[in-house]
Amino acid sequence: MPEANFDSIVGPTHNYAGLSRGNVASMSHRGEVARPRDAALQGLAKMRLLHDLGVPQGVLPPQARPAVEVLRALGYGGSDSEVIDRAYREDPLLLARCSSASAMWAANAATVSSSAESGDGRVHLSVANLRTMFHRMIEAPQTERTLRSVFADASKFAIHPALPNSPLYGDEGAANHTRLHARSAAPDETAGVDFFVHGTFEGDLDPPRRYPARQSLEASRAVARRHGLDPSRVVHARQSNEAIDGGVFHNDVIAVGSGPVLLHHSQAFADRADTLGRLRSAIGDTFAPIEISAERVSLQDAVASYLFNSQLVETAAHGRVLVAPRESHDTESVREQLAEFVESPEVPIDAVHYVDLRESMRNGGGPACLRLRVPLSADEWSSVTPGCRFSTELHAGLETWVLRHYRETLAPDELGDPRLLEEGRTALDELTGILGVGSIYPFQR
Numbered sequence: 001m002p003e004a005n006f007d008s009i010v011g012p013t014h015n016y017a018g019l020s021r022g023n024v025a026s027m028s029h030r031g032e033v034a035r036p037r038d039a040a041l042q043g044l045a046k047m048r049l050l051h052d053l054g055v056p057q058g059v060l061p062p063q064a065r066p067a068v069e070v071l072r073a074l075g076y077g078g079s080d081s082e083v084i085d086r087a088y089r090e091d092p093l094l095l096a097r098c099s100s101a102s103a104m105w106a107a108n109a110a111t112v113s114s115s116a117e118s119g120d121g122r123v124h125l126s127v128a129n130l131r132t133m134f135h136r137m138i139e140a141p142q143t144e145r146t147l148r149s150v151f152a153d154a155s156k157f158a159i160h161p162a163l164p165n166s167p168l169y170g171d172e173g174a175a176n177h178t179r180l181h182a183r184s185a186a187p188d189e190t191a192g193v194d195f196f197v198h199g200t201f202e203g204d205l206d207p208p209r210r211y212p213a214r215q216s217l218e219a220s221r222a223v224a225r226r227h228g229l230d231p232s233r234v235v236h237a238r239q240s241n242e243a244i245d246g247g248v249f250h251n252d253v254i255a256v257g258s259g260p261v262l263l264h265h266s267q268a269f270a271d272r273a274d275t276l277g278r279l280r281s282a283i284g285d286t287f288a289p290i291e292i293s294a295e296r297v298s299l300q301d302a303v304a305s306y307l308f309n310s311q312l313v314e315t316a317a318h319g320r321v322l323v324a325p326r327e328s329h330d331t332e333s334v335r336e337q338l339a340e341f342v343e344s345p346e347v348p349i350d351a352v353h354y355v356d357l358r359e360s361m362r363n364g365g366g367p368a369c370l371r372l373r374v375p376l377s378a379d380e381w382s383s384v385t386p387g388c389r390f391s392t393e394l395h396a397g398l399e400t401w402v403l404r405h406y407r408e409t410l411a412p413d414e415l416g417d418p419r420l421l422e423e424g425r426t427a428l429d430e431l432t433g434i435l436g437v438g439s440i441y442p443f444q445r
């Protein structure tokens with residue numbers, strides 16, 4: 001079953017507020033001046049590359065920020081600009097949390113199961129509660145509205161609201177889930193294997209020490225259950241604490257899979273041999289793990305280069321292609337390893353494309369973070385809201401839209417500027433028309 005990627009457009013308030021503890025890039029770029037226009041154009045250029053490679057590409061609209069309704073719920077009143085002004089003066093960190101463009105990382109929007117695996121023959125999407133970080137937790141209600149408008153046909157798509165907001169059910173969406181398959185480019189609709197990775201579970205006596213584990217086993221299990229997955233085709237594995245404490249805040253920072261291939265670091269999983277063994281039993285003999293050892297690429301280089309946050313895609317014309325961030329090319333150990341992979345007839349990676357996502361990367365978001373994978377039959381793809389299916393015309397239209405509405409630069413102390421709210425609303429109101437998603441934002445209601 002072909003797999004589409006749905007990338008979220010980077011929102012107009014893209015900035016560096018240093019909000020994510022455990023995310024090394026976010027913490028180290030705190031307070032820097034961001035370039036929202038470049039960020040959005042870089043994201044669109046990446047979508048264009050995937051589209052040109054022949055991969056079905058979808059588009060998701062950004063969220064409306066600052067989230068005035070959240071500030072109001074927390075006691076700030078008056079006109080919208082008074083709400084922002086007071087929050088800015090009294091609690092600038094809260095305003096930053098309510099202004100983050102973090103919904104750009106669509107891998108965290110939801111977990112998706114294909115109609116070949118779900119119990120009822122529909123594509124299932126579970127909105128992630130993102131409860132570990134406040135600036136991300138507030139994304140869930142809009143994510144649900146957005147997904148309902150993009151995947152509107154209820155006979156083909158089932159959208160589940162976020163899991164209960166409890167430490168028991170920390171859920172970060174597809175960033176900790178990979179659909180693997182016994183066959184490459186499986187054209188038919190036979191079931192694959194759902195691989196869920198968690199960082200903690202209830203009663204965990206040995207949690208990571210330095211940084212939070214965002215995904216819980218209980219959440220992964222609940223998602224698998226409500227998607228109707230066959231338990232014999234589901235594998236749950238635990239992330240290693242050394243990875244989490246080394247800055248691997250999601251599994252997609254340390255592993256990426258496609259078809260029978262699982263590219264991963266030797267320190268990704270708590271019990272490496274057991275995890276790979278259970279995957280082999282579920283997938284079968286075609287399972288093709290590609291492991292990069294710590295001797296070859298250190299955990300630190302893996303995190304700095306975001307090599308594992310590449311997209312691994314199978315294309316009819318180009319074979320299996322790795323779309324990697326430019327930072328992977330800039331890291332010698334990684335560049336050399338990837339060049340060897342492409343040369344080697346034994347390694348099923350045919351080409352590497354390096355992309356410039358500098359703005360997103362400085363907040364810890366690489367190519368794979370920016371997209372939500374949605375396995376879709378041709379029929380399901382054709383029932384996605386048409387304006388959200390990427391094309392060269394849509395690319396040109398969105399570039400023009402970005403150039404018209406986005407600021408070139410945005411510094412943290414500019415988040416108190418009430419004009420940012422108006423600029424954002426004008427831009428998003430126009431965008432809902434371009435994408436044909438209807439009035440999805442609170443300010444449009």
Ligand code: SUG
Nearest residue numbers: 017018019020023026105107175369
């Ligand atoms: O949740 N960064 C995001 C990055 C998410 C990357 N997603 C995946 N790996 N799938 C996060 O930590 C930083 C925002 C700031 O600091 O301004 C942030 O939210």
